[in-house]
Amino acid sequence: DGGITQSPKYLFRKEGQNVTLSCEQNLNHDAMYWYRQDPGQGLRLIYYSQIVNDFQKGDIAEGYSVSREKKESFPLTVTSAQKNPTAFYLCASSMFPPGGPQHFGDGTRLSIL
Amino acid sequence: AQRVTQPEKLLSVFKGAPVELKCNYSYSGSPELFWYVQYSRQRLQLLLRHISRESIKGFTADLNKGETSFHLKKPFAQEEDSAMYYCALSGGRMDSSYKLIFGSGTRLLVRP
Secondary structure, eight states, X not given: OOXXXXXXXXXXXXXXXXXXXXXXXXXXXXXXXXXXXXXXXXXXXXXXXXXXXXXXXXXXXXXXXXXXXXTXXXXXXXXXXXXXXXXXXXXXXXOSSSOOOOEEOOOEEEEEO | OOEEEOOOXXXXXXXXXXXXXXXXXXXXXXXXXXXXXXXXXXXXXXXXXXXGOOOBTTBEEOOBTTTTBOOEEESSOOGGGOEEEXXXXXXXXXXXXXXXXXXXXXXXXXXX
16 A cells, blocks of 8 residues: 555654654655644745655754655654644655655654643 | 745635635745645644645636736535645756745634
8 A cells, every 4th residue: 555654643842852753655756755744834845855865955944854775764853943843744755756646654743741 | 035925814705605725925036836735633724825826625726927816715614624834835947945835824614
């Protein structure tokens, strides 16, 4: 069953703690993306990667970090520098080039303890 | 500034009534426009894109460059259309990131 798998579904972070959200895809897509969704707002781009071992900052990258060591994996770390991390995080992937529609995972909801 | 605006947070209609979900955009260039939908307990998925010029589940959307709009329409709403709808744009080849810029979404509620 091809698709994008995000884990965990729910995650709780303590003050000063880094947490990592997992995103795996078996669609053989080159490009992967991380979005943040807050209530009443659309999705905002955190980081994206178009190829293995390369990634770029999106619109709200501060307090986050990523890696892209394998084509199928694009984990997102929410660091202690992110002062307002409570949100819904969505991972997506697409063919590249020329881009095209993005396929989304089920998301991870991160909350602060 | 690149922006997608969906002016309605909630749109409530009766079954069988016509539906129009509004989307306006601001982009300096020729973007690609998309509509994504999220049904209850399901993941966000592509509904349609303007370059395909197709009708999906009875929905259509026409890109109006003069009015910078990409409204989503359906002549007769069904209860199963109830969902959250997001309009999004991409710079396509003009933007090397191919990132999507999303509107804030409109919740469509179709009443029996």
